[in-house]
Amino acid sequence: MAYLPFLDRSHSIAKPGFSRWMVPPAALCIHLCIGEAYAFSVFNLPMTKLIGISQSASTDWNIPELGWIFSIAIFVLGFSAALFGRWVEEGGPRQAMFTAALCWAGGFIISAIGVYIHNLWVVYIGYGLVGGCGLGLGYISPVSTLIKWFPDRPGMATGMAIMGFGGAAFIAAPLSVWLMGRFTTATHIGVAETFIVLGAIYFVFMMVGAFIVRIPAPGWKPEGYAPPTQASKLITTSDVYVYDALKTPQFWCIWIVLCVNVTAGIGVLGQASAMSQEMFPGRITAVAAAGFIGLASLFNMLGRFFWASASDYIGRKNTYFCFMVLGFLLYCAVPYMGSIGSIVGFVVCFLVIYTMYGGGFATVPAYLRDMFGTRYVGAIHGLLITAWSMAGIFGPVLVNYIRQYNIDHGVPKAQAYNITMYIMAGLFVIGFIANALVKAVDKRYHMKPETDSATAAMRAGAAGQPAGA
Amino acid sequence: MADSNQQTGTTGLQLALAWLFVGIPLTWGVIQTLINAMKLFQ
Numbered sequence: 001m002a003y004l005p006f007l008d009r010s011h012s013i014a015k016p017g018f019s020r021w022m023v024p025p026a027a028l029c030i031h032l033c034i035g036e037a038y039a040f041s042v043f044n045l046p047m048t049k050l051i052g053i054s055q056s057a058s059t060d061w062n063i064p065e066l067g068w069i070f071s072i073a074i075f076v077l078g079f080s081a082a083l084f085g086r087w088v089e090e091g092g093p094r095q096a097m098f099t100a101a102l103c104w105a106g107g108f109i110i111s112a113i114g115v116y117i118h119n120l121w122v123v124y125i126g127y128g129l130v131g132g133c134g135l136g137l138g139y140i141s142p143v144s145t146l147i148k149w150f151p152d153r154p155g156m157a158t159g160m161a162i163m164g165f166g167g168a169a170f171i172a173a174p175l176s177v178w179l180m181g182r183f184t185t186a187t188h189i190g191v192a193e194t195f196i197v198l199g200a201i202y203f204v205f206m207m208v209g210a211f212i213v214r215i216p217a218p219g220w221k222p223e224g225y226a227p228p229t230q231a232s233k234l235i236t237t238s239d240v241y242v243y244d245a246l247k248t249p250q251f252w253c254i255w256i257v258l259c260v261n262v263t264a265g266i267g268v269l270g271q272a273s274a275m276s277q278e279m280f281p282g283r284i285t286a287v288a289a290a291g292f293i294g295l296a297s298l299f300n301m302l303g304r305f306f307w308a309s310a311s312d313y314i315g316r317k318n319t320y321f322c323f324m325v326l327g328f329l330l331y332c333a334v335p336y337m338g339s340i341g342s343i344v345g346f347v348v349c350f351l352v353i354y355t356m357y358g359g360g361f362a363t364v365p366a367y368l369r370d371m372f373g374t375r376y377v378g379a380i381h382g383l384l385i386t387a388w389s390m391a392g393i394f395g396p397v398l399v400n401y402i403r404q405y406n407i408d409h410g411v412p413k414a415q416a417y418n419i420t421m422y423i424m425a426g427l428f429v430i431g432f433i434a435n436a437l438v439k440a441v442d443k444r445y446h447m448k449p450e451t452d453s454a455t456a457a458m459r460a461g462a463a464g465q466p467a468g469a
Numbered sequence: 470m471a472d473s474n475q476q477t478g479t480t481g482l483q484l485a486l487a488w489l490f491v492g493i494p495l496t497w498g499v500i501q502t503l504i505n506a507m508k509l510f511q
Contacts, residue, residue, distance in 0.1 A: 017478020025487035032491060164491070170498025212487060291509030294502045301499075347509070 007210075009092030014214035020149040020222065022212055027142030027161035029209025030097055033202040034104055034138040035168025037077075038297075040070050040127070042176050046189050050118060053189060061120055069127050071392070076132025078389030081140050085382025086242050088137060089375075093145040093213045100138035101206035107131025108199030115192040138206070139165065139385065143365045144378030148216050151374070152225045155316070155366040159308025162362040166301035172198075234317055234438075238446035239373030245380045248441050250371050253434045257320050258364055259387040259394070260431030264327060264424045265300075265357025267395030268350065271403070272296055278413040279338045279346065292347060299351045300358040307359025308366065316367035317438055323356045324432035331425035335418040361388075371441055398423060 005011060044066050051057040088096040110126025142161050150157035179197055183190020221227060228237060245251045268275065273289040284292070311319040330349045337345035364384065369377045399420050406416040 015478075019479035019484055021484055022479055022487055025491045028491040028495075032495065164495070167495055167498060170502045171494045172498075174498070174501045208490065288509045291506045294506040295509060298499065298502055298506065 004095075004098075007092075007095035007098050009090075009094075009215065012092050012094040012214050013217050014220070015217075018214055020216070023142070023146055023149050023214065024157065024160045026097075026209040026212035027146055028164040029205050029212070030100060030138045030142055031161050031164030032168045032171065033206050034100070034135050035165035036172035036176075036198070036202070037070065037073055037131075037135060038166075039169035039172035039176060040073075042173050043180075043191060043194075046180055046184075046191050047115070050115065050189055050191065053187065059118075065120060069123055072124055072128030073132040073135060074392045075389050076129055077135040077139060078386045080133040080136030081382035081385040082136075083382075084133075084137055085140060085379035086376070088141050088382065089144060089242070089377075089379040092215060093141050094210050096137050096141035097206060097210035097213060100134045100141060101203050101210060103130050103134030104138060104206065105134075105199040105203035107134055108195045108202065112192040112195035112199070115195065136382070136385070140378050140382045142209075142213065143381055144374065145213060145215055147365060147369050147374055147377055150222070151227060152222055153309070153312050154369055155311040155363055156305075156309040158365040159305045159362040162308070162365075163301050163304040163358075165361075166297070166304050166358050169297060170301075234315065234440060235370045236373055236441060236446070238443075239375035240371075240380075240441060240445050241447055242376040242379040242383070244445050245372050245376070246383065248371075248445055250438055250441050251380070251384070253438045254364065254367055254371070255384055255387045256434040257324075257431045257438075258360060258384060259391050260427045260434070261320075261323055261327070261357065261360035262388050262391035263395040263398065264331065264427055265353060265360070265395070266391055267397075267399035267420075267424070269296065269300070269354070269357065270396050271399045272350070275399075275417055276346070279417065280341070280343055281414060283341075283343060292350075295347070296350060296354045300354040303355025303358035304362035306355060308362035311363045311366060316363060316370050317435060319359070319363050320367070320435045321432070323360055324428045324435060327353060327356060328425045328428040328432070331421045331428065334421045335415070338414060338418070371438070373447075375447065 044063055047066055048056045048060050048062060051060045056062070084096075107126045107128075107130040110130055111123045112126075114120065114122030114124075114126055143158055146157040146161055147154045176194055176198065179194040180190050183193040228235070240248070272293050273286070276284045276289045276292050277286065307319055307323075314322075330353050334346065334349050337349060365377065365381050368380050368384065372380050399417070402420045402423070403416045406419065407413060
């Protein structure tokens, strides 16, 4: 970005004395904003009454139409992360964070216009398309920077940032509800104004992150840290070029593992309220179910930090083994808990599952770094995020459609989820096999040190971009 | 602003401010969530 030179990679190289502990807050500034996407459902009901005010009018939007806003955003997240991953990696984190802030805040402003003129397509374009690009860029932008600052604890570092994504809804949901309350009158629902205020707040917050962030100087390493000179069994000391990673079986094995883990979590997360009430009719009320969802979200967030940090000690592959084995056992146990009426057992099973759902997201960047090196880890992570987009379709379909099929065929609601739970457990078997197949990447995919810079420069030059520092 | 920060090392105050900037809203959100979660046990 020649017109804004302070955003360039070269202008964000840390000087001696810069503390690497400034980088996690910078990353959190981004993830605490874009994670708002998980709380977008708080707008659904108010947006069905924009014209009718007290109740939906015939010209008001309905819930299925509004559901597409989130779906488009998540799909674009994966797509933009894959498409712009290399640009993020080579241009540096600051310009990526700046662009993410523009897209994310811009998405809210465009959506506010869409709400004001009552045109849902404008909201789709605003929050879904433009905001979705902000999601994708923002999600991957701090990851490789953190990995470079914390070569001794990459799991913990990325876990902290991605924990922010999981925790953002805690802030966004009550804040959005409070703002809507302030702007709503007897004749008007204050969604558009809330979007504008949120856009402004998020832009400022994300810009703070963009200004704080630094990349380490070439050759920098933490005090007392001796980088391994030889590759261990599953941690490489070499780098793999972003598009060469796609040619390796390791990338696709990890893609399957992530897809399985997210599919299992995202499906039940979206249906948790109804599922808990239907499995324990009369014992778990709507209010208690809301409490269960809150607790589940908290464990989802904590799992991101816990499992990613633990992976620094037990290894990435072993961490995913835990997810797959525990996930299998817990999903098999849920129908049993329902049959004996154990609410405590049911809640405990799902809280552990939610820690692993979050942990899967947070541990995967470090897994990629172990396999493909640090050079293009952000871009490779961007490509891997497509697994999330796919899981976003598989998960809810598995849970919702199988439940409906069972109910339509006379299965009591309390047992309507049993088959889904066993299918989820089966998915974990597939994930277990995929994880077991992950071996060290073949040396032929490694970038050669002597041609490293030249090749990257040539490839980047062909795309009209600098090769980066 | 960005470059001026790079002239000297990071101070403890800068570190504290950066962490408070993200920590306060996150803590507030977690407390709100915990209050709601307590309804599960009522």
